[in-house]
Amino acid sequence: MNSIINTLKTIIPRSMRERLIRKVTLQDITVHKNYAEINLTLKNFYNFNLNDKITITLSNGEYAETLAYTVDKNKLSIQLTDSVFKNTTGNSSIKVSVDGKNMIIDSNAGIDSQTSFFKGGRYYNILVNGTLILEHLLAEYTFNTSYIHAESMEVSYENLSVLFGSSRSMDDYNLALLYPNKIVELTNEGNGSAVTVSDFSTVTMGRATLYAVKGYEMTPVKLDIREVNLTTQDHNLQFLNEDNELYAFIENHEIEMLSADAEMTENEDAVCIKMSYDEQLEINYFVVADTISGEEEAFRAEMLSAGEFKAEIPVGTLVNNFTRKKFKLITESDEPITLQPNVNYAEVLGFGKRLVISYKNQNIKLWFYKRKDTALGFKVTQPRIKRQVTWIEGFGFDGFIKGRENFTDCDSFMIFEDRYSKEYIKIRIDEEFNIDLAALDLKSIKSKDKTILDVFVAMLDSNDEIIRKEKIKYKFSDYKKDNYYGSHSEHDADGNVHYHLITTTPFDNLKIETFSIPEEVTIPDKTSSKDFNTWLVGERYDTAQDNGYAFYKYLRENTDVNAYYTIEAAAPDYEKIKSDPHVLAFGSPEHFEISFKAGVLLGTHDLENLLPYKPARGFFNYEDTFKVFLQHGVLGRKRVEYHKKYYDIPFDLFIVSSEPEKYDVVMKKLGYDEEDVSITGLARFDSLPRGNKTKDILLMPTWRDWINTDEAFLNSQYFHNYNGLIHNERLIKILEDNDVQLNFYPHYRAQMYFNDEILNPSSNINFIQLGTKTVQELLIDHALLITDYSSVSFDFTLMDKPVIYYHFDVGKFFRQGKLRPLFQTFIGKIARTEDELVDLIEQQIKLNFQTEHPDISGIFKYQDHHNSERIYTSVKDKINSIEK
Missing domain, CATH: 2.60.40 (Immunoglobulin-like)
Structure with a gap:
């Protein structure tokens, strides 16, 4: 076929070929009262009768609709009715087919027309990518069609002041620049009828329309001017009028x-x-x-x-x-x-x-x-080190490293490093290497019985200092959380058995997972006989304060299930519950005994946290267990790593709290089937009181995954903003004047950086150390929660108590995308700056921590205290259906 096409290319002139190729090109968008039209240009269809041959389909995974259209000579107009916009969320694809053949659509690079438009208070864009993509942009905002009129605009160096009617207060408004796909808010530093801005640090180049923004409501500004030029240190902003739209060219x-x-x-x-x-x-x-x-x-x-x-x-x-x-x-x-x-x-x-x-x-x-x-x-x-593992066989692997000649006074090594203690062993390697892992004393660097050893190639100088250290990928990686490529077992001097498994990370980097079975543990001859009335429950290795422990307590108090809970003996929470004979120290002989026979495994995280051995096919008949994901929060904000494709043996039941979470997130985004997702609510919600009267404020931010060193933390915006907040003099005075305590409970990965010494500016600001109280106790004991993106806000909202969100880095936090629009899951006021946050805190104290009783049915289907009961029933029903 290719030879025929190439022959035709040589025979038929280019100009002639251009006349034969049919093309469909986006021209522009026109918006009408009850619909919007996507206008396409048709080329080389000639007298081809298209009216009965075109099919246009819009779909977004769940919702699909055949769209109406009109054809007028060489113009095809696709109609998007208001019902289409009402029924679609997120992005939707629009496919155009002629006689069953999908048309490849191009954009007309020469047009000036905008492809973005407003409809029903929402902001949309048409993206051309072979097909058409209807993008719902900036979904957390609503856009008014009516204008807010301004009287004048005054500018000076680094200062913009827009004056509105003298009778109109603009204290609650900021200015905003709407770019084609983002919004930059400019904080109001004025008062009364003027909005004054002097901080332009977030402004970027481009064409942007000027809006007044209040909360998440955007209103276009109308002002009759010819041209106004504003000079800031970084940019020149040229404000102009066009078709009643006030916009700026920013250079x-x-x-x-x-x-x-x-x-x-x-x-x-x-x-x-x-x-x-x-x-x-x-x-x-x-x-x-x-x-x-x-x-x-x-x-x-x-x-x-x-x-x-x-x-x-x-x-x-x-x-x-x-x-x-x-x-x-x-x-x-x-x-x-x-x-x-x-x-x-x-x-x-x-x-x-x-x-x-x-x-x-x-x-x-x-x-x-x-x-x-x-x-x-x-x-x-820097010199590139080419490195790769090319083959794994048994408990060894082959590979290569290239680029050593670009390092002076260095030798090449392979390093095996415990992920937690950072203890390591190293071996010298040549350009091509064959590693027999069984010959290495891997058990000597293990920090605990069950741990992970990361694998690196490194260049070390003559003083044994590491000059470069890079992880190494496996060429034929097939990443799953519960698979492995090779394994080995060995005994130590005390008779304990150490199992080592070669696995990979989500980025295809090689690692070794290792666990030990103590000498005193007896492995049954037959582990395939699982007891489906023995349930093993857990959370992270070191906690007993989330949905796992809440559901375990329910099972022990309300059912005849033989339930057990596992946690590391070194964890602070273990000390509180170790007297319970059904609480198992992780890795103990009793833990192994229950793990071998338990038919049901229920965890808030991956089941690595639940079992003392590798949760993978072939290990003590793990594949014959029933696996339940209890969750540790309501999904919908940031992306998570629980997609079904990441498991050889996925969860049998996935617990959620609402229909949007089930259909829009777990099914649509994570790949689970409808019958494997149960809407029950989370177990820990059962213990939350409704409307309890408390007075103090809890500050509880989540972590930032891009902070990975001490230096990165101390130089981060994260540390700067929270350290600045707890030392804010106005906040301290507000707390002291109103006799309110602000208790700061940093994320467990940030605890080491904050302490009483750092939080010393006032007796009204306190540091809460990890393990001194459970998260649920903290939530119950406080009247106001300040967080950024943490899912604990859902617990607070369910108690009908107010939440303030501190979003100083919202763009970077959601750089990998969101599972649901911001407005659907952030119920409460959002502050972008420290001053805004302090204002909102003062306002809440004056209001005596009153909420607006928001509609939360889209987050919680059930707002009662029967979530654990529904989880139990769902698990039992699913097990019964499988056994039949």
Whole structure:
């Protein structure tokens, strides 16, 4: 077939072929009162009768509808009625087929028409990706069609003031810039009828419409102006009117570079960068910005002559994280301007010269380049270590490492490191290696009986210091949480058996999971005979305060199920419940005995936390157990790793709290079948009182998965914002004046960074140490919860108590997407800044912590105290149906 097509290409001229190929192209969108039209251009259909041959289908997984259309010569118009918008959530695909053949749709790059539009208070966009995608953008906001009229706009350097009618108070409003796919809110610093803004740090380039925003309600601003120009340090904002729309063109301040050169300083600890330009400006600072983290560092610039300067930049700054850097220049002025250095003709000016330096035993290349936005960028490349495991057989593997020649005074090693204690063993490796894992003393580095050993390749210098350390991938990885590629068992001197299994991470990196069976444990001859009246329940290894323990207590008090609970003996919660004979110390002989025979396993996390051995096919007939996911929160905010595809043997029953959670999240997003998801509510909700009268405030933020070192934490926006909040003088005075305590309970991974010494500014702000109280006790004992994205807010909302959300990094937190729109799950007020948060706290204290009694039926189908009973019934019914 390809040869025929190629032959036709040579025979038929290109111009003729263009006339034969049918094309469908997006032209624009028109919005009418009761519907919207997607207008497409048809090319090369000629007199082809399309009216009876076109089928247009909209679908989003659950909802599907055939759409009406009209054809007029070479124009196809697809009608989206108001009912379509009402029945769809999230994104939907629109497919156009002619005679059963799907048409590939292009966008018309030459048109000026917008593809985004408003309908029914929502904001939509049509994305072209072969098919059409109807995107519901910024779903947490509602958009008014009526305008809010302004009387005037006043500007000065770094200051914008929009004046509305003198009789209208704008105290509760901010200004907002609506870009095609995002909103930037500008905090109001004025009062009365004026909205005044002086912080433009979040503004970015582009075309944006001006709105007034109150909460999540957006109203377009109408103002009769010809042109107003606002200068901020980073941008120029040109405000214009077009078709009654007030919008801004936002551009960087730019300067064209004539030359740029870099060379090492004499002591080789810094790079001297020289630049020249053809403008009468004096440069005060040279700024290096990391393009990934956004972190910036400013260095004093030295003017060499008019239009020429130099700056010395530490090598560590340019090499940091081996990410690309971009530069900014800050002028010397009472009203400084930040300039973007541009290079329109980089190749002609010779900006691509490589500078090779030796830095920390590595040969590193540095050079200038022209970015896509024509800005002058800086690339840094560290030597690439190619490495891979190419084959696993038995309990060993083959692989290779390449690139060792780019390291000086170094040797290559493979490191096996305990994930928790960081103890490790290392072996020297050549370019090609064959590792016999059975020959290594892996059990000597284990931090506990059941643990994980991560596998790295590393370059070490002559002092045994690690210069580079990288995880190694398996070429044929088939990641599942409950599979493995090879295994080995061995006895230690005390007669304990150690099992080691080769597995991979979600990123296909190699790791070794290992567990031990104590010498005193007797393994039954037959573990396939499971007792379905013996249920083993658990949470994380170290807790007994979530849905697992709540459901365990219900089973013991209300059923004849032989229920057991497992937790590590070193956990603080174990001390509180160890007198219960059905509480099993993790890894104890009693724990193994129950694990071998239990027919039902119920956990709030992966069942790794529940069993003392690997939950995988072939291990003591794990595949014959009935597996229940009790959950540790209501799903819908951030993405989770419980998709059915990640399991060789998935959960048999998945517990949820509402129909949206079942259908929109667990079925649609996580791949479970309808009969395997039960709407019961969570077990811990049964213990929550309704409307209990308390007085104090609980501050309980969740974690940030991108913070992975002590240095990253102390330099993070996360630490800066919460440390700033608990030292806020206005907040302290409000608490003291009203005799209210604010109790700070950091996430367990952040506890080590906060303590009583840090929280010393006031006796009204207290640090709650992990394990001193259960989370549920804390929630019950407080009148107001302040959190960011934690699912504990659902518990608080269910108690009909107010929640304030602190969203200072909402864009970064949801960088991987959301499972449900923000407005569906964040019930309460949201603060973006510290001042807004303190205002809301003061307001709640004045209101005596009253709620607005919101409708929460979309989050909780049941608002009673019978969740555990429904879970029990669901499990029993499912087991009975399987046994039949």
